[in-house]
Structures are given as structure tokens and as C-alpha cells.
Amino acid sequence: MLEPSTITSIYDASFSDAHWHKALDVCGKTISAEAVILYEFSELRQVSYALQATSTSIQLAAETLQRYNRIAAEGRGSNFDNEGLAAAHGANAFEVLYDSDIWKIDANYRNRPEVKMVLEELGWFRRATVNLSDDPSVYRGAIFFFGAKYVRRMPVHTKALACQIGPHLAKSIELNRLTSGLRRKYNAALSVLDKIETGVFVVLKSGEVILKNRVAADLISADRGLRLKEDNYLTCVTESAQLKLASSINDISLTAEGQNDEVSRILEIPGDRTDSTLLAIVSPLRDANIELERGLTGALLTTIDPLQPIKVNTDALAHAYRLTRAEKRLAKLLIKGLTNKEIALNLDVSPETVKTQLSSIYQKCNCKNRLSFVWRIFQFSPPII
Known part of the structure; x- marks a missing residue:
């Protein structure tokens, strides 16, 4: 190690x-x-x-x-x-x-x-x-x-x-x-997370949330799979997801302390509805700029809600991965949070056609599913306002 x-x-x-x-x-x-x-x-x-x-x-x-x-x-x-x-x-x-x-x-x-x-x-x-x-x-x-x-x-x-x-x-x-856009525009990153249009939590190894942006607060209010207890500890709707979240935050926080070699984890956090799964990326966090707290280490929990439209540019990704015109149209609807059935109705094609095109898009972009595809899009166009 x-x-x-x-x-x-x-x-x-x-x-x-x-x-x-x-x-x-x-x-x-x-x-x-x-x-x-x-x-x-x-x-x-x-x-x-x-x-x-x-x-x-x-x-x-x-x-x-x-x-x-x-x-x-x-x-x-x-x-x-x-x-x-x-x-x-x-x-x-x-x-x-x-x-x-x-x-x-x-x-x-x-x-x-x-x-x-x-x-x-x-x-x-x-x-x-x-x-x-x-x-x-x-x-x-x-x-x-x-x-x-x-x-x-x-x-x-x-x-x-x-x-x-x-x-x-x-x-x-x-x-x-x-967070490059935050630093360029606001000369800060962690302290202005409200300017990023996806849910972000700054979490200690124990699971205590010390900062959340407005989108993250909206996720909590909407009960989309994540909850915040009165003592400000982050929990999940389901027990199995909670165990995975807690161990992920702990292990990735250890990486931030130099005590672990794991780079990050991607979690699927289910909600009460079958179509309400969140994607959460747990990354090591060190506040070297002391924007929040001296010596802070923990985890940055970045959430993506596939049911919520996000303002990103799909053109660069479509060009990079040589998506066909039909695949590009489908990708834009996917980013808007539409379900497969809704995409089929919007494009006036069969659900099987949507499934086939989605499989092609994921293969071209080296993504396993809709959630990892959305994260790939974020790398092209971070959602900074």
C-alpha cells in the first residue's frame, strides 16, 4: 500500500x-x-x-x-x-x-x-x-x-x-x-456548494453531515431514499442501503486519511418507489483550503437523481462517443429524467427499440446503466450555476 x-x-x-x-x-x-x-x-x-x-x-x-x-x-x-x-x-x-x-x-x-x-x-x-x-x-x-x-x-x-x-x-x-467552475466564478469550492445543481453532502467518517447544499436538502425533504436524523446523521430508507452507505463513508474517509487505498464507491440508494433509485458517488474529502474546518477529512457524497432534469450539454458526449442521431435524441430524454416508457412515447417507438438503443449507448460510453451514464455526462458538463 x-x-x-x-x-x-x-x-x-x-x-x-x-x-x-x-x-x-x-x-x-x-x-x-x-x-x-x-x-x-x-x-x-x-x-x-x-x-x-x-x-x-x-x-x-x-x-x-x-x-x-x-x-x-x-x-x-x-x-x-x-x-x-x-x-x-x-x-x-x-x-x-x-x-x-x-x-x-x-x-x-x-x-x-x-x-x-x-x-x-x-x-x-x-x-x-x-x-x-x-x-x-x-x-x-x-x-x-x-x-x-x-x-x-x-x-x-x-x-x-x-x-x-x-x-x-x-x-x-x-x-x-x-468544482472548477465554482473556483473560477466564486473563488471557492466547498463553501459555495449551493451553486452546483446536484445534491452534495460533506460527511464525517461517523456519518454526521456538516454541510449539504440546497439540492441535497430538497432530496431529504422529498424523502427520495436519504434521510437526516435529528442529530444530523445521514441514513437511508432501507436497512441494507444504510449498511452500505455507512461502510462506504467510513472506508472512503479512511482513504482521505491515507489509511485506505480505495478511490471511491458508487451506490444505488432505493427509495419507497420502485423508480426512485438515487446514484451516490462517495469520494475522499480533505479540506486543504480550510474553507470549512481545519484538518477536516471525511467523504464527499455526490447524488444524482435520474428523475430530476439536469442542465448539462449532451452534444460533446454524443460527438465523443459517436452516438447516432437517434441515440443522441434518446440520451437527451434520458437526462431529463424520463422513464423508458415515457421515452418510447415521446419518440413514437416501441419500448424494445428504446431498450436496444440504450444498450448501444451504454456500450459505446463504457457505462453499466442509466445512473453511471448520467455520471459520465457530469464529467463533460459539471452542473455549475
């Missing part, structure tokens, strides 16, 4: 871009790397979120890296970065690729202009890349640079530890993306 300090430093950056440097310093040290670059971007114009974060060593080498970028931009380089990016994102999610998996590490490799400059001026020669996304429209990954002493052989522990670090980095980026 990773050291607690590695895990906690990663989640410190979830809601605060200022903490990425330290997080990546710790990640680099963990796997014996000299420098780290973390990135996410998309070539889809509908996706506005982008992230680039670096370890401190990258900041200190800014002048060299500026010249490195000029070489590439002016076409005097060897297309090294594009080759690496294509290879990394052709790999499976959280798969680690060494440079030797992509190129032959020989004299020709050493003489590439970019490689030669970084080696001579910074002493970084080898690299490893981790693909942090299973989404073909999003480039999300981490690049680790290694010193010249690893010219012949990479550290034996690198791949194993990088594979463990990868899911935590991906989850932290996901949380960062979800």
Missing part, C-alpha cells in the same frame, strides 16, 4: 490547484522520479475544462522547458511528445508505459533535439507515462521523468507504485473538474 502521505497529498489538491505542486513532488519521490507533469485536456470544443500541473522541479526548470516547447512549436523537433501521447492514450486506463515500450532507447533516441536538451541541461533521460482515463475524447495522464542513473534500467518498483497512484490522481482530477 502507498504511504499515507502520498494519498493525502493527492486529495489535498482535489479542491485547490495550489496543492498540486506538493502532491506531485510526493508522487515523484514515491516512485524515484525527478519530475512529474499531470495533464487533462480534450480536443472537443464543448469541453472547457483543462488542467496542467507540475512538480516543483518542473517549475525550477522553466527556462529549459520553454525552449523545449519552442523547438516543438517551430517544427524543429522530432514529434516526440505527440508520439508519446498517442501511445499512452492507446493504452488501458492506469496502464504504465515506459519510454522503452514506445521507442528504441538508442543513439537515435538520445539525439532527438528535445531528449538531448533535457538530458544535457536537466539530467532527465527516461520517462514513464500513466494513462488516467478510459474516455477516448479526454487526454488525462501523468508523465514521470527519471534521472540519468536510470539510463539502462528503470527503478524496479516504478510500475507497481505508479499503477497504485494512478487511480487516486484520476479521482482527484475528477473532483477538481466537478
Whole structure:
């Protein structure tokens, strides 16, 4: 298991871009790397979120890296970065690729202009890349640079530890993306959760709710599967769901404390009605910015109610996953909270046609069901007002 300090430093950056440097310093040290670059971007114009974060060593080498970028931009380089990016994102999610998996590490490799400059001026020669996304429209990954002493052989522990670090980095980026609009617009994240149009609870390991936004409060009032006891502890309508929720909050809170390696859990929380199942994503929470409480660790419970319309843009997702025109129309109705029967009536098709198209959409988007599909949509268009 990773050291607690590695895990906690990663989640410190979830809601605060200022903490990425330290997080990546710790990640680099963990796997014996000299420098780290973390990135996410998309070539889809509908996706506005982008992230680039670096370890401190990258900041200190800014002048060299500026010249490195000029070489590439002016076409005097060897297309090294594009080759690496294509290879990394052709790999499976959280798969680690060494440079030797992509190129032959020989004299020709050493003489590439970019490689030669970084080696001579910074002493970084080898690299490893981790693909942090299973989404073909999003480039999300981490690049680790290694010193010249690893010219012949990479550290034996690198791949194993990088594979463990990868899911935590991906989850932290996901949380960062979800609240990026809040930070840009309101210069805060956790303290202005009312500006996000989905139910969000900040919960301690014990299950005590210390903050809920207005949508979460509405869910409680509507008795949609979650309830709040007089002592402010979160419970579920059914006993089985309550046991799963309590254990999930406890276990994921332990991750936030660096005592567990589980990244998150997705729960289905049934209500009194058969069609009223909520989706809840339990994620590690650390309040590094001290917006709420010094030293706060716990869980962020993000809920999605499929029966409530949400204001998200389905165009980017439809383009990314090559949905047909009919599938795109169906996806928009799905997001509005319509049942399969209501979708069939709206589109004037049979329920079996709806079922077939839904199966195709889920397969294309790598989703198991309606609930996970809605969460996928959220990653394209976080519901910030």
C-alpha cells in the first residue's frame, strides 16, 4: 500500500490547484522520479475544462522547458511528445508505459533535439507515462521523468507504485473538474456548494453531515431514499442501503486519511418507489483550503437523481462517443429524467427499440446503466450555476 502521505497529498489538491505542486513532488519521490507533469485536456470544443500541473522541479526548470516547447512549436523537433501521447492514450486506463515500450532507447533516441536538451541541461533521460482515463475524447495522464542513473534500467518498483497512484490522481482530477467552475466564478469550492445543481453532502467518517447544499436538502425533504436524523446523521430508507452507505463513508474517509487505498464507491440508494433509485458517488474529502474546518477529512457524497432534469450539454458526449442521431435524441430524454416508457412515447417507438438503443449507448460510453451514464455526462458538463 502507498504511504499515507502520498494519498493525502493527492486529495489535498482535489479542491485547490495550489496543492498540486506538493502532491506531485510526493508522487515523484514515491516512485524515484525527478519530475512529474499531470495533464487533462480534450480536443472537443464543448469541453472547457483543462488542467496542467507540475512538480516543483518542473517549475525550477522553466527556462529549459520553454525552449523545449519552442523547438516543438517551430517544427524543429522530432514529434516526440505527440508520439508519446498517442501511445499512452492507446493504452488501458492506469496502464504504465515506459519510454522503452514506445521507442528504441538508442543513439537515435538520445539525439532527438528535445531528449538531448533535457538530458544535457536537466539530467532527465527516461520517462514513464500513466494513462488516467478510459474516455477516448479526454487526454488525462501523468508523465514521470527519471534521472540519468536510470539510463539502462528503470527503478524496479516504478510500475507497481505508479499503477497504485494512478487511480487516486484520476479521482482527484475528477473532483477538481466537478468544482472548477465554482473556483473560477466564486473563488471557492466547498463553501459555495449551493451553486452546483446536484445534491452534495460533506460527511464525517461517523456519518454526521456538516454541510449539504440546497439540492441535497430538497432530496431529504422529498424523502427520495436519504434521510437526516435529528442529530444530523445521514441514513437511508432501507436497512441494507444504510449498511452500505455507512461502510462506504467510513472506508472512503479512511482513504482521505491515507489509511485506505480505495478511490471511491458508487451506490444505488432505493427509495419507497420502485423508480426512485438515487446514484451516490462517495469520494475522499480533505479540506486543504480550510474553507470549512481545519484538518477536516471525511467523504464527499455526490447524488444524482435520474428523475430530476439536469442542465448539462449532451452534444460533446454524443460527438465523443459517436452516438447516432437517434441515440443522441434518446440520451437527451434520458437526462431529463424520463422513464423508458415515457421515452418510447415521446419518440413514437416501441419500448424494445428504446431498450436496444440504450444498450448501444451504454456500450459505446463504457457505462453499466442509466445512473453511471448520467455520471459520465457530469464529467463533460459539471452542473455549475
